[in-house]
């Protein structure tokens with residue numbers, strides 16, 4: 207599969223919000239050490255090469271990104287076996303219209319994750335809700351072909 211076909215596969219999975227490609231392992235840099243954790247990819251544009259995930263503004267990842275915006279994430283799916291590694295520059299979304307749109311995508315139950323005081327109900331867009339946009343600068347696609355991982359790379 208080409209890089210462009212693989213990115214189209216990722217875009218479709220995120221649009222449908224279905225399948226293993228929606229779950230990424232995200233690496234940040236905390237001081238001089240790597241930190242990795244799972245996040246759900248909420249938006250991905252193959253044409254614009256941007257990717258968005260949600261978090262809380264009091265998360266370690268949010269703090270780490272403000273201190274050092276360099277991140278990398280990886281997703282994996284089978285049939286065909288494929289790893290997609292995307293690295294770039296991460297930044298909190300500040301456009302309130304965009305943030306309101308993202309907030310609307312979150313179910314009532316999941317909105318509780320962004321409430322500062324766990325005893326109060328989730329109402330309007332919670333102050334702890336944050337969306338992080340990654341501007342993708344490097345792409346690595348690994349396809350498992352003929353018993354080995356084949357690497358294709360693109361820098362932008």
Ligand SMILES: Cc1cc2nc3c(=O)[nH]c(=O)nc-3n(C[C@H](O)[C@H](O)[C@H](O)COP(=O)(O)O)c2cc1C
Nearest residue numbers: 229243244245246247259260261262265266267268
């Ligand atoms: C399947 C799965 C999906 C997750 N999705 C997210 C997510 O989209 N955003 C997020 O902030 N945390 C998500 N988490 C929780 C993070 O992995 C992490 O434990 C938490 O956000 C604290 O991370 P931090 O302290 O390193 O920032 C997810 C965890 C799992 C297991």
